[in-house]
Amino acid sequence: MTTTTPEGGHEDGATRRDFLYIATGAMSAVGAGLFVWPLVDQMNPSADVLALASTELDLSAIEEGQAVTVMWRGKPVFVRHRTAEEIAKAKADDSADLPDVAVDADRAQKPEWLILIGVCTHLGCVPLGQKSTEVKGDFGGWFCPCHGSHYDTSGRIRKGPAPLNLGVPPYVFLDDSNIRIG
């Protein structure tokens, strides 16, 4: 029995040239991918931006009922010295109807110190409520003026378009009155 095969090829019709096409194409794709990744990754945070990723703060000067804003990773961080009334309200609302369920005890290492990323989880505005003169929203915490999100005294979203609670940054108490964020 004789079979006719293409010149320099195999019975299934593939030729050496087909192999070369595929090999060339595959190598080009790998090469292009290798070159594209640096072009994409250069847009990620650079080493100096990563190096500035922690902030220290002395809490002793913040009176009860006061709040301060510090910068961490280019964003505001809210540090609030909560009153007993605010803590009680936050704990009482643990069982309320929360869009993003969280208990207050998990959101503050020490109940009197509430430390939150001051960036609305909707589209990134800074909510009002840090200064005593600012509106604090319907739940006594913060109010975002951009699109109307209300946060409670635990920084939990209660009303408005934001999907999540205000974030809790990683922080440690270095001693009783000093913290490091990041």
Place this chain on the structure above:
Amino acid sequence: MSNPGVTNQVMQWVETRLPIFSFINHSVGSEYPAPRNLNYWWSLGSIAGVALVLQIVTGIVLAMHYVPHSTMAFESVEHIMRDVNYGWMLRYMHANGASLFFVAVYIHMFRGLYFGSYKAPRELLWWFGILIFLAMMATAFMGYVLPWGQMSFWGATVITNMFTAIPIVGEAITTWLWGGYSVGGPTLQRFFSLHYLLPFVIFALVFVHLWALHTSKSNNPLGIEVKGPKDTLPFHPYYTTKDLFGFGIFFIILAYWVFFNPNYMGHPDNYIPANPLVTPPHIVPEWYFLPFYAILRAVPDKLGGVALMFGAILILFVIPWLDTSRVRAATFRPVYKGFFWIFVLNGLVLGWVGANPPEGAFILIGQIGTAYYFAHFLLVMPIVGWLEKPKPLPDSIAAAVLGDDAAKEAK
């Protein structure tokens, strides 16, 4: 010679080596036939083209003085305004030119909607128009960030945060866009780079848009096909002259804004340097984004709002198939014509809602307007096209414009 119009010896020498003169003549010259009944609504395409050239020219010279750095951007813009020769004029032309570019393009798009210019065989022509519109929006947004004022910074924050609505990878994408953990110096520098690049991408898209236009030829106010030479006029001198007149009107309007009311369409908060700790009490985008901003805020759900806003533009891609009417121009569609003007009014209402804070009645009006916006495309276009009895169409452009007898004579 391939082109009998070229008589000059130097031009002939060039023409045989590079047929540039016959190319021009076939594109915008006497060899390009255009429907003889084009009205002034058809001038807005070329006016938008002039606006693009004006933006590129003023932008290139502004870039000679602007510094894309977070500590110097704001001051360099003030330096342009106060110290650079004619800097104030160039910047005001660039800022107001962007607004007028959008005015021209919006009128151009509504023209296309009214006269059915998106219908076969012009679907790809329409698609490339939408791509130009999307590229314009990206360019305008990034350009507004460059002065690094409060509205620049917070506008950039709100818009880039939309990407956090994407499930799972949203945060990583946003950090990648920012080059940090918030909008900052790296963001400004890449926006400057892209703001310089994108107008040339738009230029290339315009070239393809015109290529498609010259293949399917212009639609016209009657929405019927050109049937023969009697229905057309040579582009030059008839429409070159008409377009030049339009350019004159455009520049008069631009001069009014530049010299008499240069900051009307801007926002005073953008003359305050960017401050990442204080959000302005009321963030609004530039006027040309307001209807889409209203759609974004219409739903009290982050992903839903972002999806609807992008959907509001992407839906334009499928209207050639949503519109079931056999007749292009709304002139001959008594029912659809009414719906078209309601749609225009609805767009204006959405713009008004977008300019106001999301409280009280504005929330409800915004939701109704958003629902109607989508209903126009998803319900009105298919159903009205199906049920409506259009008025009789004229036999030909010449018959409608010149009268039946003259049309026969012209034959």
